[in-house]
Amino acid sequence: xxxxALVFDAYGTLFDVHSVAxxxxxxFPGKGTQLSQLWRGKQxxxxxxxxxxxxxxxxxxxxxxxxxxxxxxxDCAYSEEALEALRAAYRxxxxxxxxxxxxxLLGQGGRQLAILSNGAPxxxxxVVEHNGLGGLLxxxxxxxxxxxxxxxxxxxxxxxxxxxxxxxxxxxxxSSNGWDAAGAxxxxxxxxxxxRGRMPVxxxxxxxxxxxxxxxxxxxLV
Amino acid sequence: xxxxALVFDAYGTLFDVHSVAxxxxxxFPGKGTQLSQLWRGKQxxxxxxxxxxxxxxxxxxxxxxxxxxxxxxxDCAYSEEALEALRAAYRxxxxxxxxxxxxxLLGQGGRQLAILSNGAPxxxxxVVEHNGLGGLLxxxxxxxxxxxxxxxxxxxxxxxxxxxxxxxxxxxxxSSNGWDAAGAxxxxxxxxxxxRGRMPVxxxxxxxxxxxxxxxxxxxLV
Numbered sequence: 001x002x003x004x005a006l007v008f009d010a011y012g013t014l015f016d017v018h019s020v021a022x023x024x025x026x027x028f029p030g031k032g033t034q035l036s037q038l039w040r041g042k043q044x045x046x047x048x049x050x051x052x053x054x055x056x057x058x059x060x061x062x063x064x065x066x067x068x069x070x071x072x073x074x075d076c077a078y079s080e081e082a083l084e085a086l087r088a089a090y091r092x093x094x095x096x097x098x099x100x101x102x103x104x105l106l107g108q109g110g111r112q113l114a115i116l117s118n119g120a121p122x123x124x125x126x127v128v129e130h131n132g133l134g135g136l137l138x139x140x141x142x143x144x145x146x147x148x149x150x151x152x153x154x155x156x157x158x159x160x161x162x163x164x165x166x167x168x169x170x171x172x173x174x175s176s177n178g179w180d181a182a183g184a185x186x187x188x189x190x191x192x193x194x195x196r197g198r199m200p201v202x203x204x205x206x207x208x209x210x211x212x213x214x215x216x217x218x219x220x221l222v
Numbered sequence: 223x224x225x226x227a228l229v230f231d232a233y234g235t236l237f238d239v240h241s242v243a244x245x246x247x248x249x250f251p252g253k254g255t256q257l258s259q260l261w262r263g264k265q266x267x268x269x270x271x272x273x274x275x276x277x278x279x280x281x282x283x284x285x286x287x288x289x290x291x292x293x294x295x296x297d298c299a300y301s302e303e304a305l306e307a308l309r310a311a312y313r314x315x316x317x318x319x320x321x322x323x324x325x326x327l328l329g330q331g332g333r334q335l336a337i338l339s340n341g342a343p344x345x346x347x348x349v350v351e352h353n354g355l356g357g358l359l360x361x362x363x364x365x366x367x368x369x370x371x372x373x374x375x376x377x378x379x380x381x382x383x384x385x386x387x388x389x390x391x392x393x394x395x396x397s398s399n400g401w402d403a404a405g406a407x408x409x410x411x412x413x414x415x416x417x418r419g420r421m422p423v424x425x426x427x428x429x430x431x432x433x434x435x436x437x438x439x440x441x442x443l444v
Contacts, residue, residue: 046426048270049401052375053408055427065425072422153274179271187277200294203287204268205277 003222004166005144006106009175010117011093011217012040013194014103015127018039019094023086028076035070042066044179047118047150056148058120063090091126094195095133102215107136108222114140116160116173118150140164152183160189172222174215178202185209192218223317225412225444226318226388228328229364231397232339234262234314235416235437236325237349241316245308252299257292264288266401269340269372278370285312313348317355319419324437329358336362338382338395341373362386374405382411394444396437400424407431414440 011017018036025032029220043066049056057065064083071078113136117124121143128137142163142194151157161168168188175181181193182204193201194207196216201207210221233239240258247254255306265288270280279287286305293300329335336359339346343365350359364385366378373379383390390410397403403415404426415423415430423429432443 043400048267048274049374049404049424049426052270052273052372053405053426054376055408057427065427069422069425074440134302150274152271154276162400178338179267182271183275200291202268202271203291204271204275205279205287 001111002107002170003111003172004170005112005114005160005164005221006172006174006218007114007116007164007189008103009173009177009180010115010124010127011118011172012196013176014095014099014115014132015093016096017093018048020086020089023089023113027078027082027085028071028074031074031076031127035074035076038070038073039067042069044177051150051153056150058145059085059118059143059150060120060123063087063123084213091123092130093127095131096215098215100131100133102218103133103136105219111222112140112164112166113137114142114159114160114164116144116151120145149182152186154187157184157187157189167188175219179204181208182206192221194218223331223333223396224392225333226392227334227336227382227386227444228272228394228396228440229336229338229386229411230325231395231399231402232337232341232346232349234418235396236317236321236337236355237315237353237397238318238378239315240307242311245311249300249304249307250293250296253296253298256298257298258290260295261289264291265398273372273375278372279364281369282309282342282345282370283339283344285309306365313345314352315349317353318437320437321355322355325355325358334362334386334388335359335444336364336382336386338364338366338373338379340366340378342367374408376409379406379409379411379415396440401426403430404428414443416440 017040021032021036024035046062048064052095106210124141142159144150147155172190173184173189174192176194176196182202185191185206192210194212239262243254243258246257267301268284268288346363346407364381369377393411395411396414398416403413404424407413407428413430414432416434
């Protein structure tokens with residue numbers, strides 16, 4: 001096997017961060033979609049800014065903080081109960097329809113599978129269990145919380161090399177986030193970008209090795 | 223004087239990055255505003271991502287790269303000439319109406335004034351000259367290019383301390399960018415956030431010391 005391990009990003013790649021939009025829309029009628037997009041954008045922005053500032057705050061808290069900013073921006077008055085309900089919903093994000101089938105195929109034949117995520121360990125464990133992936137992935141849930149800096153910083157990606165005991169060039173990294181695909185390529189992985197949003201390639205000076213439309217194309221390529 | 227020096231962010235604070243929207247609209251009719259916003263968002267995002275990846279690319283190039291991404295996203299077919307014209311326009315951004323008066327007042331009385339910017343030295347010099355600020359600021363134009371990492375990383379802010387020879391707590395840092403205000407506060411400056419966009423405070427664990435609506439409120443506060 002050319003690639004000894006496949007490492008997956010979680011949010012946006014296996015789990016649909018916008019599946020909370022319905023819950024958001026119940027709490028803030030008519031604003032669910034817009035709120036969800038602003039929330040996700042700020043959530044990522046905060047991970048980058050905090051990392052650069054050298055002020056790591058875990059992803060559970062960043063998820064709450066960015067939601068609060070999004071609510072302020074869109075004039076959505078929220079209660080602490082509403083925030084708590086949304087934090088809980090984030091632990092039960094829906095899996096993308098292509099993820100279960102692809103993972104089950106890819107798990108055959110002895111190749112190691114792992115998740116490498118910005119998510120705090122407990123929220124990551126919860127969403128993996130909720131989606132019935134515990135058996136396949138529980139031993140290989142890697143969180144940047146171990147190094148206290150977010151992707152795309154190299155120490156975050158290095159976690160996979162160290163945990164799996166495999167060199168970077170024998171690891172396939174799978175992400176739907178264009179910036180994450182760029183960071184992983186810059187680090188040295190072989191990168192599969194699942195371009196769910198039909199977006200242009202990010203202009204960051206590196207390109208993913210493979211561009212796929214869905215995870216179902218992955219088994220034939222590795 | 224409590225504050226020995228005032229250090230200004232450039233883009234968005236003194237110079238209006240969206241003043242290129244008209245030029246964009248000439249080239250891509252009806253899409254100028256949307257393109258300008260996407261361009262600016264991506265430009266910042268790229269500075270953070272490249273910094274975290276340890277792949278510094280200067281702001282002139284990042285400005286072109288992010289424009290290319292924005293054009294691809296909005297299906298705007300561009301020529302190299304159009305890109306060059308926009309790169310040139312970025313060297314001639316308009317100054318905000320409140321900036322000239324405030325700077326001239328603040329320059330009286332011996333307090334040091336400086337710019338600390340993500341901008342590459344040549345583009346920074348050009349926009350300062352274009353707006354007639356050379357006499358006031360030419361000796362104190364500080365670019366993160368000297369440290370090859372973008373704001374809000376601490377080494378970027380440290381440039382001001384080292385160049386001005388003043389400790390961080392005696393420097394007032396002025397920015398309209400909420401994330402920049404947070405980074406500067408985290409570094410140790412006294413921070414004045416010019417909240418031009420009437421935005422909520424960023425939820426990054428630090429708050430600016432002062433929130434102003436325009437630069438004209440600044441002279442009375444320092």
